[in-house]
Amino acid sequence: MRNEDRERAIVEITGRLVDAKMEAAKQGGVPIIEVINDTIYHEQQRLRTDRSSPNYDDDKSFWRKIQRALPRASEREIKQMLHRTVDHFIREIAGNFNPYVYQASVQLVPVGLGFLLNAVSPFRLLRQLPHLPSINDHMMLTGRIESLRKLDRKGTIVFVPTHSSNMDSPVIGWSIYAMGLPPATYGAGLNLFTNPLLSFFMHNLGAYRVDRRKTAPLYKDILKEYATVSMEYGYNNLFFPGGTRSRSNMLERKLKKGLMGTGLRAYINNLRNKKSQPRVFFVPCTINYQLVLEAETLIDDFLKESGKSRYIIEDDESSDIRKIYNFVSSLATMDSQIRLVVGQALDPFGNHVDDEGESYDRRGRRIEIERYVMRDGEPVEDAQRDHEYTNELAESIGKEFARDNMIMVTHLVARAAFSLLKQKNPDMDLYRLLHTGGDIELLTHKELMAEIEDLQTQLQTLEQRDELKIEPSIKEQSAERLAERALKLFHSYHSAPALTRRGDRYISEDMRLLYFYQNRLHGYPLQSKAAHARAA
Amino acid sequence: MSEQVAVIGGGSWGCALAHVIGSxxxxxxxxxxxxxxxxxxRTLHTNQRYLKDYPLSHNITPTIRLQDAAPCGIIVMVVPSKGFRETAREMGDFLKPDQILLSATKGIEPGTHLRMSEILKAETACLKVGAISGxxxxxxxxxxxxTATIVASRYNEVVAAGMQILNSTTFRAYGSQDIVGVxxxxxxxxxxALAAGIVTGIGYGANTRSFLISRGLSELIRMGNHYNVDPMTLSGLAGVGxxxxxxxSEQSRNFQVGKRLGQGESLxxxxxxxxxxxxxxxxxQSAYELAKAFREPFPIIEIMYKLLYQGMSVQEAKLLLLGRPMHYEHEPERVVPKRETPKSLPFA
Known part of the structure; x- marks a missing residue:
């Protein structure tokens, strides 16, 4: 948010939240004193373990003061305390966006991947300067880019990308710049700000800080209000609706609706305030990688029963400079592109939107969407109704994700190998198979090629039916060539390859990774050729 | 929102619902x-063909123009499932997003496996949809x-609106959020009901019918599990009720068709x-397709399909149903092997 809007937003958000809480209390909801007490409790719980927090001392004394004063406070003072509490949170969240720094940093991003290398070895950077991998060579932007540019002039955009890596933030940040669009405001985990490399991009590509350790409901309300107000001010926004990186590499099916609902609230407020361009457009994007930077940590976390609830991972590959270097090198030396697909724009109710910003039903008839929220001629909020509208939106985003998910060669080859191994070890459950690699762990060249070829055909059919997208080489290259490329990629970066060749045979040296990459095809109606033949 | 209600469909249930709302x-x-x-x-306030001499509410205005429903705040759909999509599509030309749509049609579309309320969402701009069943x-x-009925929708506003127009001292309306289950x-x-009609037509008594209803409910519950349906919904008015x-009931059309099949008439x-x-x-047909997709045995559904669509005789169907392996009541996979019949009794 620009500095001149930032102060205005802070006042607006604080005012709205305090009024909302006072009103709720008056209507018999939670009394203000309890809201504050609850917040103190959550914050103190956090501070007990979160000693490394950059504001540890300030926070501690702030909450102690509030706690001491609260029991003796008058009603007016309690209201002031609520005000101070909201203000305390909001100032930490609202980043300091500097348009000059933004301009400077996005100029640098085109050589951004090379820039990352700089941190590893300045000498290498100097030596290799002319040959540095440029993001231009490794990013492919496809989909409805022109439509997106037009929509940007018709209302506020909310980008909702898939999330599989910490690389997603710089990738989408750069993509938005490359498409000639203004920076999007987005909430990024505090842990991303502690990594010096990513933090640079975060700060300057419009991010505001979200501290996931802060669990007080009031803090979450403030985050939502921040997003709402920024949209009302016309700032494009960005959320990862999956909430967190996909641990399994499966496409996100369950989406978080909390932040998504802010688009509808902003739209209703815009209608109320009679804004000339009240509309909010959700633009699903898929970010597709041949290799995922943090694949090993993510899949480990997924497979650990206890790890499934782990939300914050601090010690993954994205905090290891050496790993980032290896990853970037593999991007540079392989033809490993990151492909971003810009999807069909949607309104806050999940309907398709055309380039002019008009909504259409599934039969292509124009919809007067303001009527979704009108009651007796006035736009009104209705928490339950709006929650369901957001569910409709989430469902539509999920469908667009599935349609725009681009299958890469690593996914295809991993799928072929994994389904063959599963069939060869029919009595093993998934966990045992992943753990042991199977009793029969070798695949012949012939069977793998047959399986890849068959998948190529099936995937092309699905693409023709507009059910997914495939990397162009899957259509153009032979199974042999695809396998060769995938194996080269698997060897290039991970510590053990998901699949490797030994003479005429193939074996997985890391079954978890094989499983991880093939998961991108989860949920599509694909059949294994070998299994089919056996059944026949 | 307009107080005017539209009922689409002048069959027995459409007219009866219009009468309840009008009254x-x-x-x-x-x-x-x-x-x-x-x-x-319009003139006699009756519908002889479907509802005999029962007088209809004077608040009902009949029309043969679908677009007359356009100004109505609440629209109740009671057309046969076969023509449901087409009618909904036609209505989509004039419906607006603030209108409430309720489906009183009971069916699942073959091929797509969509429920009627899902078809309403697919064919119109309306999202506030619900279902009436009981x-x-x-x-x-x-x-x-x-009697009583359920008004189900994910939108509280829809449930309330449906209950308000339907509830009376003889027709009690209950609300539910579990529209999928309903x-x-x-x-x-x-x-x-078709199956129950068949066993009645054959001449079997209450034991057999009760046996069939219970096992039918078990299939309903297992089907519901695939959709995360609340089991309480299935034990309520829209399920067991x-x-x-x-x-x-002899008045049920499905029961009637089954009964005549059981008596030997052709479909x-x-x-x-x-x-x-x-x-x-x-x-x-839809249920059979679902059973196949879920790869789980649904014996009554499967046998009914064979009977209606593949020419299986009632006698064959009976043998197939009763000749299935023995298993625990709620664990179909827990099979008990058949015991060899002794060839001759010792000391006999």
Missing amino acids: NGFPVTLYVRRAEQAEEI PNLALEVMAGHP ELAGALKNVM DLIVTCN NDILGSMQQVAEGIRTT
């Missing part, structure tokens, strides 16, 4: 297909016998002689 004081626009039927309702035989409702139960119970009435002859639609026949 509660709401002006009702009733869409019927035939002009003479509209004329009869043990509601049209003639008994017209006679004023007390619609699924409403559709599948018609398959069970509706199942009991349709599997026992074609039965359908040729009927004025109204037995939804269970079409739903059997």
Whole structure:
């Protein structure tokens, strides 16, 4: 948010939240004193373990003061305390966006991947300067880019990308710049700000800080209000609706609706305030990688029963400079592109939107969407109704994700190998198979090629039916060539390859990774050729 | 929102619902297909063909123009499932996003496996959709016998609106958020009603019918599990409630079709002689497709499909159903092997 809007937003958000809480209390909801007490409790719980927090001392004394004063406070003072509490949170969240720094940093991003290398070895950077991998060579932007540019002039955009890596933030940040669009405001985990490399991009590509350790409901309300107000001010926004990186590499099916609902609230407020361009457009994007930077940590976390609830991972590959270097090198030396697909724009109710910003039903008839929220001629909020509208939106985003998910060669080859191994070890459950690699762990060249070829055909059919997208080489290259490329990629970066060749045979040296990459095809109606033949 | 309610469909249940709503004081626009039927309702306030001499509420205004529903705040769809999508699509031309749509049609579309409320969302711009279902035989409702129904929707606003227009001292309306459960139960119970009719037609008594209803409910519950349906919904009005009435009453069309099949008539002859639609026949196809997709045994559904669509005889169907392996009641996979019959008794 620009500095001149930032102060205005802070006042607006604080005012709205305090009024909302006072009103709720008056209507018999939670009394203000309890809201504050609850917040103190959550914050103190956090501070007990979160000693490394950059504001540890300030926070501690702030909450102690509030706690001491609260029991003796008058009603007016309690209201002031609520005000101070909201203000305390909001100032930490609202980043300091500097348009000059933004301009400077996005100029640098085109050589951004090379820039990352700089941190590893300045000498290498100097030596290799002319040959540095440029993001231009490794990013492919496809989909409805022109439509997106037009929509940007018709209302506020909310980008909702898939999330599989910490690389997603710089990738989408750069993509938005490359498409000639203004920076999007987005909430990024505090842990991303502690990594010096990513933090640079975060700060300057419009991010505001979200501290996931802060669990007080009031803090979450403030985050939502921040997003709402920024949209009302016309700032494009960005959320990862999956909430967190996909641990399994499966496409996100369950989406978080909390932040998504802010688009509808902003739209209703815009209608109320009679804004000339009240509309909010959700633009699903898929970010597709041949290799995922943090694949090993993510899949480990997924497979650990206890790890499934782990939300914050601090010690993954994205905090290891050496790993980032290896990853970037593999991007540079392989033809490993990151492909971003810009999807069909949607309104806050999940309907398709055309380039002019008009909504259409599934039969292509124009919809007067303001009527979704009108009651007796006035736009009104209705928490339950709006929650369901957001569910409709989430469902539509999920469908667009599935349609725009681009299958890469690593996914295809991993799928072929994994389904063959599963069939060869029919009595093993998934966990045992992943753990042991199977009793029969070798695949012949012939069977793998047959399986890849068959998948190529099936995937092309699905693409023709507009059910997914495939990397162009899957259509153009032979199974042999695809396998060769995938194996080269698997060897290039991970510590053990998901699949490797030994003479005429193939074996997985890391079954978890094989499983991880093939998961991108989860949920599509694909059949294994070998299994089919056996059944026949 | 306009107080005017539209009911689309002038069959027995459509007219009865229009009557219930009209009797509660709401002006009702009733869409019927035939002009003479509209004329009869307008002038005589009856619908002889479906509802005998029962007098209809004077608050009902019949029409043969679908677009007359356009200004209505609440629209109740009661057309056969076969023509449901087409009618919804036609209405999509004039419906607006603030209108509330309720489906009183019970069925699942073959091929797509969509429920009726899902078809409404697919064919119109309306999102506020709901379903009405329960043990509601049209003639008994017209006679004023007390009964109850469920109005289900994910939108509280829709549930409230539906309950407000329907509830009366003889027709009690309950609300539910489990629209999937309500619609699924409403559709599948018609398959069970066909089966219950068959055993009655063969001449079996209450034991057999009760056996069939219970095992039918078990299939309903297992089907519901695939959709995360609340089991309480299935034990309520739209589930057990509706199942009991349709599997026992001579007034139920599906039961009637089943009974005549059980008595040896052919399906074609039965359908040729009927004025109204037995939804269970079409739903059997959808249910069978679902059973195949879920790869789980649904014996009654599967046998009903074979009987209706693959020419299996009632006798064969009976043998197939009763000859299945023995298993625990709620664990079909827990099979108990058959014991060899002793060739001759020792010391005999």
